[in-house]
Amino acid sequence: MAFYGQIIKTLLETKHSLLPHAPADPEAAQEKQLNGLLEEAKNTAFGKFYNFQGILEQEDIREAFRKSVPIHDYNTINDRWWKQQRRNPDITWPGRPEFFALSSGTTGKKSKRIPVTDEMLACTQAVGRAQAECLANFKLPAEIFEKDILMLTSSADLNEKDGWLEGEISGINVSNMPDFMDSVYKPGIEIAQIADWDERVQRIAEEAPKWDVGALAGIPSWIVMMLRKVIEVNKLKNIHEIWPNLQIYTTGGVAFEPYRKSFEALLDHPIIIMDTYLASEGFFAFNARPETMAMEIALDHGMYFEFIPHDEDGFDATGQMLDKPKVVDFRDVKENKDYALLVSTPAGAWRYMIGDTIKFVDKEKMEIVITGRTKYWLNVVGSQLSEEKLNAAIAELNEQMGSEIKEFTVGAVPTEDGNDYYHQWVLGINDGELSEEKALEVLDAHLKKVNKNYKVAREKALxxxxxxxxxxxxLYDFLEKKKNKKGGQIKFPKVMVADDLKQLLEFLD
Known part of the structure; x- marks a missing residue:
C-alpha cells in the first residue's frame, strides 16, 4: 500500500474541498491583486513617475490604472526602466532582482532579459501549488504521489553577470525549487545543469532505468525528442516499458495538438495530459479539471490581467497594435473572443504585452485557451488567419491524410508582377511522405469552408x-544554422514574412 501517497492524496483532496484554490469573486480578486501591486511599488521610481499613490486613491483603481500607465512591450519598458533595474534598486519593483530570464522567444533574435524577483518566484510557486491541489479532480491512485517527476527544462547552470544570475526561466525555476521536491525531482540538478542539450538528453536516457517516473513536464517538442532517445538507448518498444507508472504529462510553451500524434505513439496506453501557461514573465494559467485542455487563469495569485481585443478595435491589418487600442479587464471580457494579454506582476512588469492571444471558453470557470501570437496574424490580403485557425487547418490535413506534420510555417508572398499575393506553406513531417498537391487542396478547401474572410481573399488579391x-x-537544421540554437529548443514561427520564407526555401533546396 502507498502509505505516504495516500496521506498526500488525502491532504490534497481535503484542502481542495475545504479551501478552494479559485476565488469566489474573481472580479474582486483582480482588484485586490492590482491594489497589492500598486501599494508594494508606489515608492519605486516607476510608481512615483506614474503616481501610484494617486491611482490608489481613486474610486475605480482599475480604470485609473488604465488611464495613467501606458501599455509596454519589452523594448519600451526595458529601454527606459529594466536596464536601470539591473544596476539600481527600486526602479520598477522594490530592490534589485537576483535573476533575469533570458527569452529568445519565437524568432530566436537577441535574448530579452526579463526580471525575476523573489516575489515573482513565490507567485509562480503559488500557482504551481494551486495546480497540484487540482490533481484532486483527476481521481488518481495514491501510488502516483510517491513517484518521480521528470521535468525537462533548459539548463539550470545559470550564468553570473554583473551581480545577477541569468538563464531561461525553466532553468531559473528548477534552481529555486522548494526543498520538499528534492526527493522526487528528476533528472536532478547535476544533470539539469548540463549546458549541452544533446549531452543532457543522453544522460537522462542512460539514467532512466534507475527512476520510477509517474509524471513528465516540459515543452512537447523537447519531451518527444527526449522520450525517443530514452526508447532508443534502452531498446524499448514504448516508454511505459521502462516507466510503467507514468500517468501524467504537463505540457506548455507551445500548442500541444500538433505534437499529440507523435507523443502518443511513444506510449503503451493513454495518460492524463494537462496544459499550462508558463512564460518567462510568469505562470498565468493551468489545467484544473479533466476532460478539457482549457486552463484556469490565475486571478488570485499576485498578478493583474488586462485584455486587448485581437480585432480592429485593438490591431491593424498587419497585426500591429493601434495607438489607442480598446482595453478591458476581467469584468468586461467576452467568451470565445480573441484577446491580446497584458500583465502586471511582482517582477516589475506593468501593463506588459506578452505577445500571446487568448480567449475565454468559460468565464464562470475562468478558463482560457491560448489561441496564438499577436504577430502570428496572417492578414496581408484580408484573410484574417490567426494561429488557432492555422493549427486547425493542419489538424484537418493530418486527419484527412493520415500524416504527421510536426512543424509548419506559412506567409504571404508577392506574385512575380508584385500586384497580388499567394500563400506559401512549408510543412515539416515527422516521417513518410505527403503529396504537396493534395496537401494544398485540403488546406485551401478547409480554410475556405471555415473562414469567410479567407474565401473572399482567395477570390481577390490572394x-x-x-x-x-x-x-x-x-526545419530544425535551418533554425540551428540561422539562429544558432537547437530546433527543438525554440518555437518554430508559424507565420513568416516573405524574405524569411525565401531564405527557408533556398535552404531546403
Whole structure:
C-alpha cells in the first residue's frame, strides 16, 4: 500500500474541498491583486513617475490604472526602466532582482532579459501549488504521489553577470525549487545543469532505468525528442516499458495538438495530459479539471490581467497594435473572443504585452485557451488567419491524410508582377511522405469552408497557394544554422514574412 501517497492524496483532496484554490469573486480578486501591486511599488521610481499613490486613491483603481500607465512591450519598458533595474534598486519593483530570464522567444533574435524577483518566484510557486491541489479532480491512485517527476527544462547552470544570475526561466525555476521536491525531482540538478542539450538528453536516457517516473513536464517538442532517445538507448518498444507508472504529462510553451500524434505513439496506453501557461514573465494559467485542455487563469495569485481585443478595435491589418487600442479587464471580457494579454506582476512588469492571444471558453470557470501570437496574424490580403485557425487547418490535413506534420510555417508572398499575393506553406513531417498537391487542396478547401474572410481573399488579391513538404528535422537544421540554437529548443514561427520564407526555401533546396 502507498502509505505516504495516500496521506498526500488525502491532504490534497481535503484542502481542495475545504479551501478552494479559485476565488469566489474573481472580479474582486483582480482588484485586490492590482491594489497589492500598486501599494508594494508606489515608492519605486516607476510608481512615483506614474503616481501610484494617486491611482490608489481613486474610486475605480482599475480604470485609473488604465488611464495613467501606458501599455509596454519589452523594448519600451526595458529601454527606459529594466536596464536601470539591473544596476539600481527600486526602479520598477522594490530592490534589485537576483535573476533575469533570458527569452529568445519565437524568432530566436537577441535574448530579452526579463526580471525575476523573489516575489515573482513565490507567485509562480503559488500557482504551481494551486495546480497540484487540482490533481484532486483527476481521481488518481495514491501510488502516483510517491513517484518521480521528470521535468525537462533548459539548463539550470545559470550564468553570473554583473551581480545577477541569468538563464531561461525553466532553468531559473528548477534552481529555486522548494526543498520538499528534492526527493522526487528528476533528472536532478547535476544533470539539469548540463549546458549541452544533446549531452543532457543522453544522460537522462542512460539514467532512466534507475527512476520510477509517474509524471513528465516540459515543452512537447523537447519531451518527444527526449522520450525517443530514452526508447532508443534502452531498446524499448514504448516508454511505459521502462516507466510503467507514468500517468501524467504537463505540457506548455507551445500548442500541444500538433505534437499529440507523435507523443502518443511513444506510449503503451493513454495518460492524463494537462496544459499550462508558463512564460518567462510568469505562470498565468493551468489545467484544473479533466476532460478539457482549457486552463484556469490565475486571478488570485499576485498578478493583474488586462485584455486587448485581437480585432480592429485593438490591431491593424498587419497585426500591429493601434495607438489607442480598446482595453478591458476581467469584468468586461467576452467568451470565445480573441484577446491580446497584458500583465502586471511582482517582477516589475506593468501593463506588459506578452505577445500571446487568448480567449475565454468559460468565464464562470475562468478558463482560457491560448489561441496564438499577436504577430502570428496572417492578414496581408484580408484573410484574417490567426494561429488557432492555422493549427486547425493542419489538424484537418493530418486527419484527412493520415500524416504527421510536426512543424509548419506559412506567409504571404508577392506574385512575380508584385500586384497580388499567394500563400506559401512549408510543412515539416515527422516521417513518410505527403503529396504537396493534395496537401494544398485540403488546406485551401478547409480554410475556405471555415473562414469567410479567407474565401473572399482567395477570390481577390490572394491568387494562389503553394506547398513545400520536407522533413521536420530540415526545419530544425535551418533554425540551428540561422539562429544558432537547437530546433527543438525554440518555437518554430508559424507565420513568416516573405524574405524569411525565401531564405527557408533556398535552404531546403
Amino acid at each position: 491568387k494562389g497557394v503553394r506547398v513545400k513538404v520536407t522533413q521536420a528535422n530540415n
